[in-house]
Amino acid sequence: xxxxxxxxxxxxxxxxxxxxxxxxxxxxxxxxxxxxxxxxxxxxxxxxxxxxxxxxxxxxxxxxxxxxxxxxxxxxxxxxxxxxxxxxxxxxxxxxxxxxxxxxxxxxxxxxxxxxx
Amino acid sequence: xxxxxxxxxxxxxxxxxxxxxxxxxxxxxxxxxxxxxxxxxxxxxxxxxxxxxxxxxxxxxxxxxxxxxxxxxxxxxxxxxxxxxxxxxxxxxxxxxxxxxxxxxxxxxxxxxxxxxxxxxxxxxxxxxxxxxxxxxxxxxxxxxxxxxxxxxxxxxx
Numbered sequence: 001x002x003x004x005x006x007x008x009x010x011x012x013x014x015x016x017x018x019x020x021x022x023x024x025x026x027x028x029x030x031x032x033x034x035x036x037x038x039x040x041x042x043x044x045x046x047x048x049x050x051x052x053x054x055x056x057x058x059x060x061x062x063x064x065x066x067x068x069x070x071x072x073x074x075x076x077x078x079x080x081x082x083x084x085x086x087x088x089x090x091x092x093x094x095x096x097x098x099x100x101x102x103x104x105x106x107x108x109x110x111x112x113x114x115x116x117x
Numbered sequence: 118x119x120x121x122x123x124x125x126x127x128x129x130x131x132x133x134x135x136x137x138x139x140x141x142x143x144x145x146x147x148x149x150x151x152x153x154x155x156x157x158x159x160x161x162x163x164x165x166x167x168x169x170x171x172x173x174x175x176x177x178x179x180x181x182x183x184x185x186x187x188x189x190x191x192x193x194x195x196x197x198x199x200x201x202x203x204x205x206x207x208x209x210x211x212x213x214x215x216x217x218x219x220x221x222x223x224x225x226x227x228x229x230x231x232x233x234x235x236x237x238x239x240x241x242x243x244x245x246x247x248x249x250x251x252x253x254x255x256x257x258x259x260x261x262x263x264x265x266x267x268x269x270x271x272x273x274x275x
Contacts, residue, residue: 026199080231
């Protein structure tokens with residue numbers, strides 16, 4: 001049983017580390033501000049989530065686990081708020097989002113151009 | 118009043134879990150500080166259904182597992198776009214309707230959009246949310262409206 005818990009917790013910890021790494025890599029690979037936010041959101045959803053759950057499995061039914069649950073809940077409530085604030089601020093500061101050439105939706109591009117005004 | 122009571126219980130629960138010291142002196146400090154916080158927030162008029170939405174608790178417990186599953190799926194999709202050039206990005210902006218009855222429902226919807234990687238809500242205005250999506254597939258999934266309907270359902274049941 002201990003071995004199973006340990007194994008599961010290691011899988012989660014390594015998986016979380018992997019997603020944080022991919023998020024960091026995405027920050028370099030993505031072309032503009034808005035797409036970089038998407039990459040960064042990998043780290044605070046799957047990355048943080050998997051690492052915290054992995055740590056909970058290590059801590060067992062203790063007070064520390066309860067604290068880790070709280071950290072997880074706080075991250076899940078606050079991170080979309082800060083991401084939204086960041087994206088909205090960028091939009092109103094006039095940073096034009098990079099739009100891929102439309103295949104069929106012409107209006108999708110217009111929405112992006114009109115919004116900052 | 119209902120909200121003030123549940124807020125006190127919740128705050129004291131959090132205090133108990135965070136402190137870990139269960140001696141009478143410290144417990145009474147905890148009670149006093151919790152009551153002080155509740156008194157301040159009642160005076161600030163934030164202990165209402167918006168600041169402390171207890172009426173959504175049960176419906177939210179049904180919505181969250183589905184949201185977590187969506188987050189996992191979209192995490193994998195975004196990770197693929199980062200790692201493999203065979204999954205190219207196609208950033209675009211769409212307007213999606215938000216027909217939730219209350220402001221709270223709209224904010225929950227917009228936050229759920231932002232929380233799922235690959236889509237960010239840029240602005241919420243009236244009944245519309247401006248969304249930046251990393252790929253056209255992500256935008257299409259969102260425009261399909263399953264998340265929207267689930268938030269409406271969660272709000273409606275309360």
